[in-house]
Amino acid sequence: ARFSEEGHKERLEQAHQRVLAVNQKIQALSAEVQAASPGYNQLIDSSTTGERVAELLKPKEALIQILLGGEKSYGFLVQTTGVAAYEINLSGQAAKEAIGELRRAFQEDSAGRLSEYDVSAAFDLYRQLFSPVERQMAGVEELFVVPNGPLLSLPFGILVTEKPPEIRNSDYTEVRWLAEKAAISVFPSARSFVDLRAIARPSLANNSFIGYGNFVPFSTAAVERSQSALSAECREDARRLRKYHDMLRALGPLPYTDIEVKKVAQTFPKGSTTTVTGEKFTAGAVQSASLEDYRVVYFATHALLPAELECQPEPSLVTSLPAFDAEAGDGFIQLGDVLRLNLNAELVVLSACNTGGPGVETGGESLSGLARAFFFAGARSMVVSHWAVKDQPTAAIMVWMFTQLKQDPQLGRSRALTQAQLRILESARRPGREALSHPIFWGAFTLVGDGARPMTAI
Numbered sequence: 001a002r003f004s005e006e007g008h009k010e011r012l013e014q015a016h017q018r019v020l021a022v023n024q025k026i027q028a029l030s031a032e033v034q035a036a037s038p039g040y041n042q043l044i045d046s047s048t049t050g051e052r053v054a055e056l057l058k059p060k061e062a063l064i065q066i067l068l069g070g071e072k073s074y075g076f077l078v079q080t081t082g083v084a085a086y087e088i089n090l091s092g093q094a095a096k097e098a099i100g101e102l103r104r105a106f107q108e109d110s111a112g113r114l115s116e117y118d119v120s121a122a123f124d125l126y127r128q129l130f131s132p133v134e135r136q137m138a139g140v141e142e143l144f145v146v147p148n149g150p151l152l153s154l155p156f157g158i159l160v161t162e163k164p165p166e167i168r169n170s171d172y173t174e175v176r177w178l179a180e181k182a183a184i185s186v187f188p189s190a191r192s193f194v195d196l197r198a199i200a201r202p203s204l205a206n207n208s209f210i211g212y213g214n215f216v217p218f219s220t221a222a223v224e225r226s227q228s229a230l231s232a233e234c235r236e237d238a239r240r241l242r243k244y245h246d247m248l249r250a251l252g253p254l255p256y257t258d259i260e261v262k263k264v265a266q267t268f269p270k271g272s273t274t275t276v277t278g279e280k281f282t283a284g285a286v287q288s289a290s291l292e293d294y295r296v297v298y299f300a301t302h303a304l305l306p307a308e309l310e311c312q313p314e315p316s317l318v319t320s321l322p323a324f325d326a327e328a329g330d331g332f333i334q335l336g337d338v339l340r341l342n343l344n345a346e347l348v349v350l351s352a353c354n355t356g357g358p359g360v361e362t363g364g365e366s367l368s369g370l371a372r373a374f375f376f377a378g379a380r381s382m383v384v385s386h387w388a389v390k391d392q393p394t395a396a397i398m399v400w401m402f403t404q405l406k407q408d409p410q411l412g413r414s415r416a417l418t419q420a421q422l423r424i425l426e427s428a429r430r431p432g433r434e435a436l437s438h439p440i441f442w443g444a445f446t447l448v449g450d451g452a453r454p455m456t457a458i
Helices: 005-036 040-044 050-056 092-106 119-133 149-153 190-198 220-228 232-251 256-265 283-288 335-339 363-377 391-407 413-427
Strands: 061-067 073-079 082-088 142-146 183-186 207-213 273-277 294-300 316-318 332-334 347-350 381-385 445-449
Touching: 050 073, 050 082, 050 190, 061 119, 061 190, 073 119, 082 119, 092 119, 092 149, 142 190, 183 413, 207 256, 256 273, 256 294, 256 391, 283 332, 283 335, 332 335, 335 363, 363 381, 363 445, 391 413, 413 445
Parallel strands: 061 142, 142 183, 183 445, 207 273, 207 294, 294 347, 347 381
Antiparallel strands: 061 073, 073 082, 316 332, 381 445
């Protein structure tokens, strides 16, 4: 067929207009996706600039990104006044070793005794990471940290900011902690800060709180059913899977989490909460729930890391697995399951053992992976733990945090968490309670996301 020159130009112009219209629609839909799921860009690792971060910061706020390298590392401090880059005399391997040593204090021996937390090493690490910009950080009340590698496995609040005293009788009450200087939030990337601050909208969910806890340990029948469901390529892992489930049974039940979930629920208005515990707390129950109806989603359970089994490649939360219940799921909420959740949550709490990771090998990546998944699913922020947390101090911290958020609607969530943690420290100053000043009792939790934002009214 032959076309006139005028007809050809007309068709080109029509095609051009259609392309423009499609591009505009894509941009509009992209903005809607990012607003509804603030962490969307985390999955595609898009970049941002220091100038853009500085535009979104407020006075007395600072974002610091630390990049560990082979021989040396680098830090970037961003404030409303601009960006300051500096060299850190610390290799990635040295950081890994230092953090590994610090984390030894959070492992009890067979008699249940705690190791001493090396406050001198914590002070040395603080100086290596922050001393070049310590003067600029004076007066910062909200500190946003973007770490990488092994730094993801340690809560920054338990770094020591002044030369520490000699520790006697497990008394850390005179130690000066970074948590006392600033409320700290962690971000998986600088871009996630931009997305969560510039795009994320407050949750308009109808209900306040849904909490899960007190999982039922795996029964023998449930383990056998789980093994029979293995794919052919994974069946060689059956023996290790049985050992794995034996380990889960050895971890034992968490009966206090039933009390914890219900106590936290009581800080919210009556009629706006749901608690799911015991045998009802299954993976299937979580996946089928209308979680988008809740502003706070709360899990109090064990968490497991990847790489313990070839057939368990993702970080997981442990749920009940009643025998012969096909709707209960497989006893795990894995990262892939999280991606399929539909959340509209101001805050997701993982009051679970090791959601931030128990070690420097995989723990940091587990934290980053879980955070990315929950952000993608629709969370605005998260609370995660970095080691096996103690039942009663954990419940106290969580109840105090939500009580403060209810009493002061303008209080940022990271500030509320920090104040709750420091309240444990304050109580340790009473005679006979000094042992509670050990960081294992108060320092495990980290706020991931924009912790400076206040919560929607709860």
